Amino acid sequence: MTLATINPTTGATEVLVKRHDRVETLERIDEADVAARKLRSTTFEQRARWMHAAADILTDQAEGLGELITVEMGKPIQQSVAEVHKSAKAMRFYADHAEEFLAEVPLEDPAVVGASRAWTCYESLGVVLAVMPWNYPIWQVVRFAAPALMAGNAGLLKHASNVPQAALFFDTLFERAGFPGGSFRTLLIGGSEVADVLSDPRVKAVTLTGSEAAGRSVASIAGDNIKKSVLELGGSDPFIVMPSADIASAAVTAVRARISNNGQSCIAGKRFIVHTDVYEEFAEAFVAHMSALVVGDPLDPSVDVGPLATRGGRDDLMELVDDAVAKGAEVLVGGYVPEGDGFFYAPTILAGLDGSMRVVQEETFGPVASLYRAESAEDALRIANQTSFGLSSSVWSTEPEEQSWFLRNLDAGAVFINGMTVSYQELPFGGIKRSGYGRELAADGIREFCNLKTVWKA
Known part of the structure; x- marks a missing residue:
């Protein structure tokens, strides 16, 4: 089984990419699970250094990556290159602000709850699955990956099937920048296989950008497994x-x-x-x-x-x-x-x-x-x-x-x-009604996939 890059300008097939089988998919989930435990023990300073390096890779490869986007999904080349630069900017934003966004928040008067000190803190969840669309094949992934990794999570990417080359780019990007191996892994699978991945106990949450039908399906699977989901769906x-x-x-x-x-x-x-x-x-x-x-x-x-x-x-x-x-x-x-x-x-x-x-x-x-x-x-x-x-x-x-x-x-x-x-x-981004729930970007976006822990100390 393969995934194809079909050039929408000509209708011709440009590239065929072999799908991951069940064994390969499970291996990648395991790699992400191991990496998540490593990331949890790293510091914001370490992760910020790696994230800046990933942003530099994007910037250095903006022209070539922009052309790849245009060939895979057809947007005008200037918009494709601009998308890459925008994505690099978002990486640097989270590298510089993640520690501030996830800082402990002390209760000003802990005595009212009978404590000497009380506070809240944010902790990573572990492995988070992202089901992403083709229309912004770099930006949509980065706006999940940058905050998720900076929070100390590992990521799994199920990208749209018609942009397999963009998907493969992300399979190595963060490791090339210094993140532990497995911190972000691409799954070259079909939509019907998402349920098995999301049901895996090593996967803790899911975010999806896509159609209302896809959102309904993924939310149902997440609900059955009592897992957090964030949905950014259609708009009119x-x-x-x-x-x-x-x-x-x-x-x-x-x-x-x-x-x-x-x-x-x-x-x-x-x-x-x-x-x-x-x-x-x-x-x-x-x-x-x-x-x-x-x-x-x-x-x-x-x-x-x-x-x-x-x-x-x-x-x-x-x-x-x-x-x-x-x-x-x-x-x-x-x-x-x-x-x-x-x-x-x-x-x-x-x-x-x-x-x-x-x-x-x-x-x-x-x-x-x-x-x-x-x-x-x-x-x-x-x-x-x-x-x-x-x-x-x-x-x-x-x-x-x-x-x-x-x-x-x-x-x-x-x-x-x-x-x-x-x-x-x-600025936080997201919708209401059938446009979905939860928020991406800004401080709200990085907090979506964290455990907000309350601490009380006598």
């Missing part, structure tokens, strides 16, 4: 534009938010909800900017939008658009598969949407934007909150009271005001 983020907004800036940012990573981002703006007073002005600019995008070979730096990562993903997106059009939606631009090889889809804007259309409730994972007209702020909020997702959101308004009202009432893990949603290592 609202991008709300009110009359006081800078419309020109909002329209430019809306395009960037929708087509970044070829539109394959959980936190991308997907539903553009515009107040009726500025709807026509925004729609005209939005269509003009989307129409001007260059679609083509993502290795060409002049290209704005490359292919979708897989043929299946492209076909799923096409079905959503076709369903909406068949039920009366208006295509303002795009709405078709370009001629030629690869898994391309034209940048698209749909308007005239109603609840009978799948695109209203389902996530559009590709360069397709849904445009809504809102009659009021209350109507905009209603549209924004009508999906089952709640990852992030964006509000464009210059009125402080209006900003505060949306901030309080949007069902989302984050609200970005007059800007597009971006994940930063300094």
Whole structure:
């Protein structure tokens, strides 16, 4: 059995990689278990030194690694290289701040609990499994690996099957940087084998970024085994534009938010909800900017939008658009598969949407934007909150009271005001409703996979 790198630009198979069999998988779990015990006895200073070395490797190999990403999943080359640099920055962030984030917290007046001293401390759990997606094949792994390793855990990576070369890169990265052998191991296995790995008593917890269906499955397995899980699932983020907004800036940012990573981002703006007073002005600019995008070979730096990562993903997106059009939606631009090889889809804007259309409730994972007209702020909020997702959101308004009202009432893990949603290592990231639970990044992210221990001393 093999895993394949299928170049989404051409549809051709580039590389075949042999899967790990059951024996190899168990050996890797054992290596991680041994490494976890070693890591627990290391200091923050040691781990920080190794993490900085891993970041240096990423930086030194950014161009080549960026090209590998583009060939495996199709994002424009400049975005691929930027992803590598962003990942290195996150490594350095956790190397420099992990000790501070996991510092003991003393009870100011221990006498109230009858103690001479009382405090809380954070301890590593052991081996943590990460089930990661293909859309940010370096960044998604690093935002788990950096805090997990700095906390003293070992990691196992089950990466998406269509990015096996990125997965193999991580199999040796941290060991090359100085971490004990086995501290981070890749498992080249299929999705059906995750249950056995997560059920192994040596694996203490799991984090997953992926689809709602995958999250439901992994959460169920973790629950059956009474193990901690963190889920970052789908999103259908609202991008709300009110009359006081800078419309020109909002329209430019809306395009960037929708087509970044070829539109394959959980936190991308997907539903553009515009107040009726500025709807026509925004729609005209939005269509003009989307129409001007260059679609083509993502290795060409002049290209704005490359292919979708897989043929299946492209076909799923096409079905959503076709369903909406068949039920009366208006295509303002795009709405078709370009001629030629690869898994391309034209940048698209749909308007005239109603609840009978799948695109209203389902996530559009590709360069397709849904445009809504809102009659009021209350109507905009209603549209924004009508999906089952709640990852992030964006509000464009210059009125402080209006900003505060949306901030309080949007069902989302984050609200970005007059800007597009971006994940930063300094800020916690995660969602509510069917977008998942738990948080990645910042101090909250490193604490997710630690035991918060209370200590009482007479």
